[in-house]
Amino acid sequence: VPLETQGQNLTQDVLDLLDTKETLQSNEDFPAVPQRDIKAALDRLASRSMVEYKTLDKEQVNLTPESEGIVANGSHEFKVWKAVKEAGKIAIKELPSIVGKESASVGQGNAFKNKWIKKDGTDLVLVATEEPEDSMQKLLKGIQESQTVSDAKQLNDLKKKRLVTVTKVITYTVTKGPKYAKEMPVEHTDLTADLLASGAWETANFKPYNFAALGAQQDAGALHPLMKVRQEFRNIFFSQGFVEMPTGHFVDSGFWNFDALFVPQQHPARDMQDTFFVSDPPTADKPRADPDSERQMDQMEASSQRLFSTGDKREKKPRDFEKYWNDVKKVHEDGAFGSIGYRYKFKDEETLRLVLRTHTTAVSTWALHRLAEDPRPARYFSIDRVFRNETVDATHLAEFHQIEGVIADFGLTLGGLQRFLGDFFANMGLENLRFKPAYNPYTEPSMEIFGYHKGLKRWIEIGNSGMFRPEMLEPMGLPKDMRVYGFGLSLERPTMMKYGVSNIRELLGHKVDLSWIKEQPAVRFDKE
Ligand code: PHE
Structure with missing residues (x-):
């Protein structure tokens, strides 16, 4: 029997029984009907004042098979x-x-x-x-009949000996309501044009609204917490005039990922142990303009300029990728632009090897080289996936997301970078930043960033930063007096802190629990 009809039958059964007797007792009159169903039927009738009912919560003491044996055969x-x-x-x-x-x-x-x-x-x-x-037998026989034990200590004792169990029973006492009828009256569910036109609405019987009904469960999609936090960071960047860089391509060449960043070719980061190399195809073209990225970046810049530009038209000096390549090679091999270089034999093959990008700084490099067409103050950011050949554990995955920002301007100082980072991380509830000298091949000075987390009440490492080296910026053709800040952090770290996740694999990868994702709060930052 379909549930709906079953419910209607029960509703009618209640009305029928009430026609024959004054008071119904749900446990006696409907012993086999589940409590939930009887309540639904009674609520339906009570909401129309056709019945009234009282609920009685009672504990019922039941014998176990052992005590039933005692009642039958003695203790x-x-x-x-x-x-x-x-x-x-x-x-x-x-x-x-x-x-x-x-x-x-x-x-x-x-x-x-x-x-x-x-x-x-x-x-x-x-x-x-x-x-x-045999007093035990007598006691249990009495309990079997009354289904109660009045002495609490005795009840506890019997429970401990596993001679009785206690269950909760809900009983409804039902009487006729002021609008009792032998049958449910016909009810209108809609106020129709006909009812209005005929005037029948004045006396019509309308089905009452059930304001207590839960809404139907919506099978909607849900944004992953990482994507929510990413959007929050995006908003912070956008509000400060940053332009988003196109990071859609995960595969890049050694040139953009390493060489252009003045990372020497024998640097340990370029080992198979640290980097995923692509085997098919194994090599890239020499660096050249990428129309897709170009178009995306043009769009992002155009929309940002509507907000931040002074509106003046500027001359552009097109990029010369060949010269860039040669200058990068020269600065590694022999030194240039006032640097003595690394002085090793630069291998073109190494530069052309395809890799899964190990950091989004590969894209920042591309964007800064592009900036050299028209060097001007600029702010770029990206938030996307990077790949490292790591041993996977609770805090490391072979892929994660990096948040990265670069700021190019004239006359920038290290103090300005510290100030900027202080403001930036304050948005995440991290205060009193501390900086620790660090080393990156492409920045000098370099600083690890630590922040005091008010919620967790401890210092945590939150990122890496620095001022890009002239060995990186000058081969691009950027002016000598232009300085560029750079900083990066993982997206997973702040997300794990916010959502109380201790194992990164719960957040990203094949072990992610989809229902957990659906239940996460939609808002990233707590309002004070
Ligand atoms: N690329 C660095 C990393 O992978 C982050 C960084 C970006 C550091 C820019 C300095 C400047 O951690």
Whole structure:
């Protein structure tokens, strides 16, 4: 029977029964109907004032199979007494084979304690009383009938001995309401044009609204917490005039990922242990303009300029990728632009190897080279995936997301970078930043960033930063007096802090629990 009809039948059953008697008792009149169904039917009727009902919560004491056995055959001690009585005289060790193991062990002690049996010598027993009163059996028989135990201590005792269990029963006492009728009246669910035109609406019987009904469960999609936090960071960047860089391509060449960043070709980061190399195809073209990225970046810049530009038209000096390549090679091999270089044999093949990008700084480099067409103050950011050949554990994955920002301007100082980072991280509730000298091949000076997390009440490492080296910026053709800040952090770290995730694999990768994602709060930053 479909649930809906079942419910209607029950509703009608209640009305029918109330026609024959004054008061219904749900446990007696509908013993087999689940409590939830009976309540639904009663609510339907009560909301129309057709019935009134009261709810009674009661504890019901039930016998267990063991105590049912005692009611039928007597207590363990009674069985022991009976066995001894029938035998006249019996050895203790023979009891289990007559009354069963359990009755022998429990009953024997009690029978002695009650003075129903007594010892004869060391291991023989005799009865010590005629017809003892089996009070345990009597007690349980009473409980079986009343389904209650009034003495709380006694109830506890019986529960501990596993002789009774307690269940909660809800009983409804139902009487007729002021609008009782033998049948549910026809109800209108809509106010129609006909009802209005005919005037029937004035006397029509409308189905009451059920304001307590829960809405239907929506099977909607949900944004992943990482994507929510990413959007929050985006908003912070946008509000400060940053332009988003195109990071859609995960594969890049050694040139953009390493060489252009003045990372020497024998640097450990370029080992197979640290970087994923692409085997098919294994090599890239020499660096050249990428129309897709170009178009995306043009769009992002155009929309940002509507907000921040002074509106003047500027001359552009097109990029010369060949010269860039040669200058990067020169600065590594022999030194240039006032640097003595690394002085090793630069291998073109190494530069052309395809890699899964190990940092988004590969894209920042591309954007800064592009900026050299028209060097001017600029702010760029990106938030996207990077890949490292790491051993996976609770805090490391072979892929994660980097948040990265670069700021190019004239006359920038390290103090300005610290100030900028202080303001930036304050948005995340991190205060009193501390900076620790660090090393990156492409920045000098370099600083690790630490912040005091008010929520967690401890110092945490939050990122890496620095001022890009002239060895990186000058081959691009950027003016000598232009300085560029750079900083990067993972997106996973702040997300884990915010959502209380201790294992990164719960957040990203194949172990992510989709229902957990659906239940996460939608807002990243707590309002003060
Ligand atoms: N690329 C660095 C990293 O992977 C972050 C960084 C970006 C550092 C820019 C300095 C400047 O951690």
